[in-house]
Amino acid sequence: MNREELAKALKSYRTPFEEEQLFVQQFIELTDDPLAFHRDRKEGHFTASAWIVNKTRTHALLTHHRKLNRWLQLGGHADGNENLLEVAMNEAREESGLISLKLVDRGIFDIDKHIIPANAKDPQHFHYDVRFLIEAAMDEPLTISEESKDLAWVKYETIPDVVKANDSILRMLEKTSKSEVVC
Template sequence: MSVGEGLGAQLDDYLRRWPEEAATVELFRGLLAGHGPGANAYVRERLEGHFTASAWLVDRTGTRVLLTHHRKLGRWLQLGGHADGDEDLARVALTEAREESGLPGLVVEPGLFDLDRHWIPERGEVPGHWHYDARFVVRAGVDERFVVSAESLDLAWRDIGGIANDADADASLRRMAGKWGLAGGSGALIRPSGTFSR
């Protein structure tokens, strides 16, 4: 599956790998089905809900992930942001990872790694709304020296095994750390047969 594969095909592939997440996939399919003129699901102005993209940004060894202490939400989370009209969510995830980390040599891997629909509380004049977040594995290169952007209070490399067992960590971070562990820390996409593929 190519990085730029359409979201519908990516959702089909994701459901084959994670059948227990069928309800979440259906939420994403519902938003995608309603996408069109006057109801662009890829722009933040669609307050009924819109697509965002995030990066599970791992180091070369696959043992650590780069997290942001999110300035607006005040929690440690993966890097990511709004699609702002771009329908290639893998590209959005890569762009956000570059902009928010300042890391050179980042590479996004094809295929959805995780899906998460979460509520964003009201902030100022923007009412509360749903984010439909598509997560992709992004790999760091040799240089791991990050730059903290205006989006973050701080950035930190965190041990993935520690996140999986941290009751105080965000639930979706724990889920992604668990998925990473199932793939043996390789980022390989899990198939129903129990085999892995790249």
């Protein structure tokens, strides 16, 4: 999925969730910015994430992010790579050690615009996160990366307690709770 394909996918992206509808146009406009996929764009840039679920849709893999000290989906910066699907898959492998990741659908699963607090290297800025739905086996060994404090397969019913008021994760949970399991 290159920049043009991303713009096309965003233009056709439909969601029943009002919070996503509010920033679809901002994502589309960002695809025209030459720095959209680079951290150098200080006001905000694209990132990509993997919402990793087990085949039976009872658990999701979450990481306890070291810097943000929150449980989140796996993902990261594009660092110039305009293929956000590739970024999401690479980040999922790097942050989990999982090898047998299966993309459920090549289409965009979810989008979220969220603020990242200022740190020693960067001012406060936005991440325009494009997410993809991925399946993995729960019995495959996990490897915790330097970016994480922990990794865990979390039961769907306990995710709200673990992520607290993270509406974007709760939205992805709702999307996969309603989706059909394909065997």
